[in-house]
Amino acid sequence: MLSELDFSIIPASIPFLWAGFLFSLKITVTAMVGGIILGTLLAMARLSGGPWLAAAATAYINTMRSIPLLMVIMGFFIIIPTLIGHPIGSENSALITFTVFQAAYYGEIMRAGIQSVSTGQVNASFALGMTYWQAMGHIILPQAVRNMLPLLLTQTIVLFQDTSLVYAIGAKDLFRVATNIANTEHAPVEMYLFVALIYFVICFSLSLLVKRMQKRIAIVR
Numbered sequence: 001m002l003s004e005l006d007f008s009i010i011p012a013s014i015p016f017l018w019a020g021f022l023f024s025l026k027i028t029v030t031a032m033v034g035g036i037i038l039g040t041l042l043a044m045a046r047l048s049g050g051p052w053l054a055a056a057a058t059a060y061i062n063t064m065r066s067i068p069l070l071m072v073i074m075g076f077f078i079i080i081p082t083l084i085g086h087p088i089g090s091e092n093s094a095l096i097t098f099t100v101f102q103a104a105y106y107g108e109i110m111r112a113g114i115q116s117v118s119t120g121q122v123n124a125s126f127a128l129g130m131t132y133w134q135a136m137g138h139i140i141l142p143q144a145v146r147n148m149l150p151l152l153l154t155q156t157i158v159l160f161q162d163t164s165l166v167y168a169i170g171a172k173d174l175f176r177v178a179t180n181i182a183n184t185e186h187a188p189v190e191m192y193l194f195v196a197l198i199y200f201v202i203c204f205s206l207s208l209l210v211k212r213m214q215k216r217i218a219i220v221r
Helices: 009-047 051-065 069-084 090-116 119-127 132-169 174-185 188-220
Strands: none
Touching: 009 051, 009 090, 009 132, 009 174, 009 188, 051 090, 069 090, 069 132, 090 132, 119 132, 132 174, 132 188, 174 188
16 A cells, blocks of 8 residues: 555645744744743742742632643634634744743743752752842742752653644644645545654754753763
């Protein structure tokens, strides 16, 4: 059966697939950076000791982690334009959705990282007269990021894979472009096999990088 497949459409499709890949990468990088920043603030809020602040951060994280990503994508795509009174486009909606959704997962990773820092260093920073937020910024967070870097990258790999779900709102990511080409050229098997190979190579390579990083961090400890 494989001998009957025609991969001649692949070379001509590369420019379009590249454009789709760049958008998938844009979502990944934007959501990773924004998600880690917002997630770190959520983690700090949960551990701050302030009851209202901790409750709000916990509610946000639990809500986002309890709703399927596809429903969140569709919800933001429909709800945000309704609230502001005009459409924001599928691409902007995808960027916003992935950032706020991934923040919940990055937040839990950062919370574990913060809690992995020894209490002795935390108490020492307070003994030096630092406030909670100063201790976080200068002492705790740098170590938490280093400790959790493999997990942060692993979550980013999952994030890259999940970008294919923006297909549901018409955003032209790698998977959406591949689907359009497959339908136009009547070659779904060839196109999906090629795109699957792209996802595999990227994600597998990053997974190997994470494993090497885990070993290096373990040696440093």
